[in-house]
Amino acid sequence: MGSDRKLVLLALDGSDQSLEMVRYISRVLTLSNTEVVLYHVFQKVLPIFWDREQDPVAAKHLEYMEGWSAHKEEKVREFMMQARDLLVSAGIPEESVTISVQHRKQGIARDILEESRFGYDVVALGRRGLGTTDDTMLGSVASKVLLHVSGPAVCLVGGTPKPGKVLVGLDNSWGAMRAANFVAKLLNKGEPQITLAHVVRFPAMEEGEGLNGSYIEKLQQDAEDAIKPVFEKVTKSLLGLGVPASKIGTKVITGVVSRSTALLNEARNGRYGTIVIGRRGVSDVEEFEMGRVAAKLTQVARDMAVWVVS
Numbered sequence: 001m002g003s004d005r006k007l008v009l010l011a012l013d014g015s016d017q018s019l020e021m022v023r024y025i026s027r028v029l030t031l032s033n034t035e036v037v038l039y040h041v042f043q044k045v046l047p048i049f050w051d052r053e054q055d056p057v058a059a060k061h062l063e064y065m066e067g068w069s070a071h072k073e074e075k076v077r078e079f080m081m082q083a084r085d086l087l088v089s090a091g092i093p094e095e096s097v098t099i100s101v102q103h104r105k106q107g108i109a110r111d112i113l114e115e116s117r118f119g120y121d122v123v124a125l126g127r128r129g130l131g132t133t134d135d136t137m138l139g140s141v142a143s144k145v146l147l148h149v150s151g152p153a154v155c156l157v158g159g160t161p162k163p164g165k166v167l168v169g170l171d172n173s174w175g176a177m178r179a180a181n182f183v184a185k186l187l188n189k190g191e192p193q194i195t196l197a198h199v200v201r202f203p204a205m206e207e208g209e210g211l212n213g214s215y216i217e218k219l220q221q222d223a224e225d226a227i228k229p230v231f232e233k234v235t236k237s238l239l240g241l242g243v244p245a246s247k248i249g250t251k252v253i254t255g256v257v258s259r260s261t262a263l264l265n266e267a268r269n270g271r272y273g274t275i276v277i278g279r280r281g282v283s284d285v286e287e288f289e290m291g292r293v294a295a296k297l298t299q300v301a302r303d304m305a306v307w308v309v310s
Contacts, residue, residue: 006034006186008122009152011112011145013040014079017126021157022083024305025124026090028163028274030189036087037098038080039115041108042073076101109144116145120152122186127158127302146298151310153182159303161273163190168276169263169293170196172230175278179309180234183276184241187307192274195249196234197266198227199259220254227252260296267304276307 010025012018022038080099088094105111116123128139146154166183170176183194200223231250238248256262267275277294294308 004033006030006121007119008034008036008124009039009112009116009120010036010083011039011041011123011125011141012080012083013108013126013141014076015126015128017128017157019079019083019086020160021124021126021155022086024157024161024163024273025155026087026092028187028189028192028305029122030186031087031090031092031096034092034186035096035098036092037100037115037120038083039112040076040080040101041104041111042076042101043104043108073101109141109148112141112145113148116149116152122155123149123152124155124157127156146308149310153186153307153309155305155307156298157305158301161303161305162271163192163273165193165270165272166195166274166276167263167267167270167272168194168196169259169278169297170198170227170230170234171278172227173278175291175309177230177234177237177278179276179278179307181237181241182307182309184238184243187274187276188241188243191244191247193247193249194238194243195251195270195272196231197251197253197263198224198231199256199262200224200252200254201259202255202257224252224254258296260293260300263293263297264301267301272304274305274307275301276309279308279310 008025008029010022012022025036077099080101084094084097084099087097100115102111102115106114112123112125123145125142125145126139127142142156146156166187168176168180168183170180180194180196200220202220235248235250239245251266253262253266263275263277266272275297277297279291279294298306298308
């Protein structure tokens with residue numbers, strides 16, 4: 001594989017949400033020079049029978065489970081072919097799509113994480129799968145993959161996000177700048193409108209006690225002045241990667257308490273289908289796997305796609 005060729009892992013569980021994830025990816029991903037692996041962790045028995053050695057009832061049902069497993073695997077492969085057809089219809093060559101159905105080894109999330117170590121640039125999955133009933137919460141598999149993945153960008157897709165507009169959360173960290181460049185390299189299909197957004201947090205009432213209004217205004221103005229050269233630098237980089245100037249915008253959001261809530265509200269009010277953010281921000285601390293803004297966004301942005309770029 002050439003050094004500029006991208007490898008994308010789409011983790012599917014057979015749910016409607018995972019199919020929506022594939023549909024979204026087919027609409028936003030720059031498909032040229034890209035290989036896609038459709039990956040499914042297959043469970044031969046129901047979860048209640050995993051500990052069959054300790055469960056005297058399970059042995060009575062293993063013969064039935066063999067027939068159930070064969071039927072389920074057939075359905076899974078039909079689903080994977082449907083997902084492949086979506087990508088091929090979007091323009092990716094059929095030979096660039098691989099279907100991989102692997103029997104469960106360590107656990108669904110752990111098996112996806114193990115596969116992700118083989119040189120992937122992107123790992124994408126639905127926010128919630130077949131086992132999740134509460135759409136306000138991030139599914140356990142998605143949460144584990146997001147927390148523990150090392151290297152690839154992670155995309156979590158909720159609902160039916162529309163292509164065409166991308167909101168990039170930007171600060172003056174290297175992670176944020178990598179996130180913006182990631183958009184130009186991999187999410188530039190159809191030349192979407194890209195907005196670089198910087199959030200200036202306003203102290204909460206208990207935090208700002210004792211600070212007068214003029215001083216808070218000065219803090220905000222200083223923050224706006226500091227981000228301007230970052231906007232210029234990132235814009236120049238995007239132009240160099242082929243993004244038209246007419247497709248790049250910038251916005252400073254001020255007077256808010258929460259950066260993650262501000263980005264989410266901006267995305268919803270502006271009808272953005274995609275939010276892209278660096279895995280860690282300016283307060284990069286090695287002990288934490290992910291920055292606070294990225295962590296909160298992935299929890300609450302249930303009706304759009306959130307990309308977390310390392």
